Amino acid sequence: MTLEEAKQAILERFPDLEVDEGFRGGLGLRLSAERLLEVGRWLRDEPAIRCDLFHGMTAVDWEDHFAVVYWLQSTAHPEIRLQLKVDLPHDQPEIESVTGLWPGANWHEREAWDLLGVRFRNHPDLRRILTWEGYEGHPLRRDFVDRRPKRPRRVRIR
Amino acid sequence: MAEGMSPEELGMVEPIETGGERRTMQLNFGPQHPSTHGVFRAVLTLDGETVVDVDPVLGYLHRNHDYIYQLMTYPQIVPMTDRTDYLSPLNNELVYSMAVEELLGIEVPERAQYLRVIFAELNRILSHFLYIGSIALDLAGYQPFLLSWRERELGYDLIEKATGQRMFPNYIRIGGVHNDVPEGWTGELLEFLDFIEREAWPEYKTLWMENPIFKARSEGVGVLPGEVAIAYGATGPVARASGVRRDLRKDRPYLVYDRFDFEMVTGEKGDTYERSWMRMYEILESIKIIRQAVRDMPDGPILGQLPRGPMKAAKGAEVFTVAEGPRGEHGVYIASDGGVHPYRIHWFSPTFTMLQLLPYLAKGLKVADLIAILASLDPVMGEVDR
Secondary structure (H helix, E strand, O other): OOHHHHHHHHHHHOOOOEEOOOEEOOEEEEEOHHHHHHHHHHHHHOOOOOOOEEEEEEEEEOOOEEEEEEEEEOOOOOOOEEEEEEEEEOOOOEEEOOOOOOOOHHHHHHHHHHHHOOEEEOOOOOOOOOOOOOOOOOOOOOOOOOOOOOOOOOOOOO | OOOOOOOOOOOOOOOOEEOOEEOOEEEEEOOOOHHHOOOOEEEEEEEOOEEEEEEEEOOOOOOOHHHHHHOOOHHHHHHHHOOOOOOOHHHHHHHHHHHHHHHHOOOOOHHHHHHHHHHHHHHHHHHHHHHHHHHHHHOOOHHHHHHHHHHHHHHHHHHHHHHOOOOOOOOEEOOEEOOOOOOOHHHHHHHHHHHHHHHHHHHHHHHHHOOHHHHHHHOOOOOOOHHHHHHOOOOHHHHHHOOOOOOHHHHOOOOOHHHOOOOOOOOOOOOHHHHHHHHHHHHHHHHHHHHHHHHHOOOOOOEOOOOOOOOOOOEEEEEEEEEEEOOEEEEEEEEEEOOOOOOEEEEEOHHHHHOOHHHHHHOOOEHHHHHHHHHHHOOOHHHHHO
């Protein structure tokens, strides 16, 4: 199945999904946070599409909102490459975890929590992964300020 | 130990049975340990020498590459990508350049595509040789490790001759490659390939791959079923050893890979031994690809038509590009806000994903098996932590 056929099939099943025209390199889809698990489960299990390979996820801080993006690929139909995009409010970025669908999402979601502060509901083990426990703030946020002590300034001797 | 005395009498071992409960102990494995391939740490819960639980702890090499990229312009990032997976810098440059080309719609001339294939495959050979050397070192075989550096030196000399640098060549550029290869270089490359095929490869095969000690320590150790590999997002040689037929160079050919005749190497058992054979056979397939690429390489320009002025993508444009690296499929995500700096870059590293398999594979085995399994996943911590 080619990417174009997959696009038709997906839009037939979910007519309300929005195609993301800005995405190059596959098919980009926008959806709401509530529908993520439903659409994801269908994409994984539908034999004509079978997006069983989770190819990572991350979040983008667009200052007024967060965009969480997921990349899915199919081992059965290598032409199919998808990006799912979910917009979240900036003051409360929280979304359902997809570790139940793709166990490989575990660390990627921990990374998004660590660096961008996006919370994942029902994640089995949502700890920081690249920084350490007790680190303050989320370094990839646009409004992040590094609060660690700075190096001492050079002292001028008169 | 004195004859006739039990260890308990000597006060060496505490009794393991404590009120009907098994007593476990916690052990820090790494981060400063030769077999952790950099600075990987895992908190092991052990019952005797059996691994009960593994909790990997990452981030010792975290430099926040994603943030550093945001401060740079698109062409400035190319040399930075060398520093993620520092054992396959040319493949990193390739996937980043492909992503930017897809984002900006830049055409790459044919000769540059052939040169890219040659360098990507050469880097794959060198990276796989280091794999064989490092798994040998981790399983107490010192000789193959030294031999692997001999081959890598020769390969690095070739890369240095063509690009001017050994480890961080900064050769593949957005739109093509930096310079054409010097005269006579392809002849030396073919000689190097002949040397590998005639002498080095059979040497590794007899010295290490057919070594009874290595076989005893790796056969049946860390068996990964194919469906588990897919569920955890494993790609590359690790997934192919488990029988997953997926190789982007075959399935969704990029560059000019569809013009070459080569095999996709797959295994059946998915144990550590098979994962090592995958790398060995992929070296031979890469040699095949390079020979055909050198034979068919056309003349012509090596850099495509670049946009005038600073490189900028459209506002809201995004791209996610994947390519087949030596360790699996690595990818780059770029989101643009229309400026000269990328708004957000995310580096998708295959070994970060695959290290999640370590607890699954190592539970119930011995500590020594854990080291073999970790080496067979071939993590490079520069890429895992980014």
